[in-house]
Amino acid sequence: MSLSLAIHEREEKKSKPDYDNLRFGAEFTDHMFMMDYSTEDGWHEPRIIPYQPLTMDPSSLVFHYGQAVFEGLKAYHFQDKLLLFRPEKNFKRLNESNRRMNIPEIDENFMVDALKELVKLEKDWIPTKEGQSLYIRPFIIATEASLSVKPSSRYKLIIILSPVGAYYSNSEQMSPVSIFVEDDYVRSVKGGVGFTKTAGNYAASLKAQKKAEELGYDQVLWLDAIEKKYIEEVGSMNIFFKINGEVITPALNGSILEGITRNSVIELLKSWDIPVTERLISIEEVEAAHENGTLEEVFGTGTAAVISPVGTLKWKGTDLSINNGETGKLSLDLYETIAGIQTGMMEDKMGWTVTVQA
Ligand SMILES: *Cc1c(COP(=O)(O)O)cnc(C)c1O
Numbered sequence: 001m002s003l004s005l006a007i008h009e010r011e012e013k014k015s016k017p018d019y020d021n022l023r024f025g026a027e028f029t030d031h032m033f034m035m036d037y038s039t040e041d042g043w044h045e046p047r048i049i050p051y052q053p054l055t056m057d058p059s060s061l062v063f064h065y066g067q068a069v070f071e072g073l074k075a076y077h078f079q080d081k082l083l084l085f086r087p088e089k090n091f092k093r094l095n096e097s098n099r100r101m102n103i104p105e106i107d108e109n110f111m112v113d114a115l116k117e118l119v120k121l122e123k124d125w126i127p128t129k130e131g132q133s134l135y136i137r138p139f140i141i142a143t144e145a146s147l148s149v150k151p152s153s154r155y156k157l158i159i160i161l162s163p164v165g166a167y168y169s170n171s172e173q174m175s176p177v178s179i180f181v182e183d184d185y186v187r188s189v190k191g192g193v194g195f196t197k198t199a200g201n202y203a204a205s206l207k208a209q210k211k212a213e214e215l216g217y218d219q220v221l222w223l224d225a226i227e228k229k230y231i232e233e234v235g236s237m238n239i240f241f242k243i244n245g246e247v248i249t250p251a252l253n254g255s256i257l258e259g260i261t262r263n264s265v266i267e268l269l270k271s272w273d274i275p276v277t278e279r280l281i282s283i284e285e286v287e288a289a290h291e292n293g294t295l296e297e298v299f300g301t302g303t304a305a306v307i308s309p310v311g312t313l314k315w316k317g318t319d320l321s322i323n324n325g326e327t328g329k330l331s332l333d334l335y336e337t338i339a340g341i342q343t344g345m346m347e348d349k350m351g352w353t354v355t356v357q358a
Helices: 060-063 085-102 108-122 199-214 261-273 285-291 327-341
Strands: 031-038 042-050 068-070 072-079 081-085 134-143 155-164 175-180 221-222 231-234 236-244 246-250 276-279 296-303 304-316 320-323 353-357
Touching: 031 108, 042 108, 042 175, 042 231, 060 134, 068 085, 068 199, 068 231, 081 108, 081 327, 085 108, 085 134, 085 261, 108 353, 175 199, 231 236, 231 246, 231 353, 236 261, 236 285, 246 261, 261 276, 261 296, 261 304, 261 327, 285 296, 285 304, 285 320, 296 327, 304 327
Parallel strands: 175 221, 175 304, 246 276
Antiparallel strands: 031 042, 031 155, 068 134, 072 081, 072 134, 081 353, 134 155, 221 231, 236 246, 236 296, 296 304, 304 320
């Protein structure tokens, strides 16, 4: 079925927030994208409408049994153009989440085109200072009114947009984070839903995150759920270790989220001829490398920060200090290159950015 996008513009535009004091995800633009699904009609009625509250039946399945998936990416203003970073990968991953959560698949190409239209309409909402961007949140929720435990027969796909400030105002400000290695709570298990961006994964992680904060750490590092031995990922970032010149990241195993930043880092390292391996890596191996002085750098990767250097790992009562708590050279090079490509400041030899003519 071919879909055609309707655009209903708001008559009176909202006033713009103070772009120098943006809080993450606190302000939303004038419009949003919406599309409905029903078993009779499939995905239908894609439309851009004024940003507005939803009216939903309290028995809607999403409120009870959590059938909900989401994505996150950013748009940047570059001169007279708007840039999206690998948006096709986000809609591909949304479909991977959909398949696991029994939500009907979407047309990925159509969604990239619809997103371009939405971003173009909201171009004045993309702040223009270095590092500032428009955060894009696509999500799908189950809307059938029913208390039966079953896949919903109705859904809504919505995209909302939020102007966000620079994560680091410049690369000198990349301050390393401290990480608590969690060996009590677990995030996900093979056969479960850890590889999807589904709402419940985040609800289930809050308790451990709060515990880490109370102990004075920024984020949680998750271990595998069975042996509590192998490293999985950090909060909502993937993780990399540089040991004796080799860069190692946990292999995708069904319980780790396949980050688009993770994939970009791996491809860049390969193009730079820096050895990079996806494999099992245990916390003991990291501790041993720290002990014998070969643990050179540790960093997280994700859309929000791009690269987040790790300065401290807390494991079983000991604080392991990494690179004297300073940002390593590789972390910095990766940040400058990926952020440079995303913002248009650096030539995109990888062909990652998608340009929207404003
Ligand atoms: C979104 C997310 C990531 C990072 O993915 P990116 O596509 O790089 O933003 C990593 N881990 C989890 C659990 C996530 O939700």
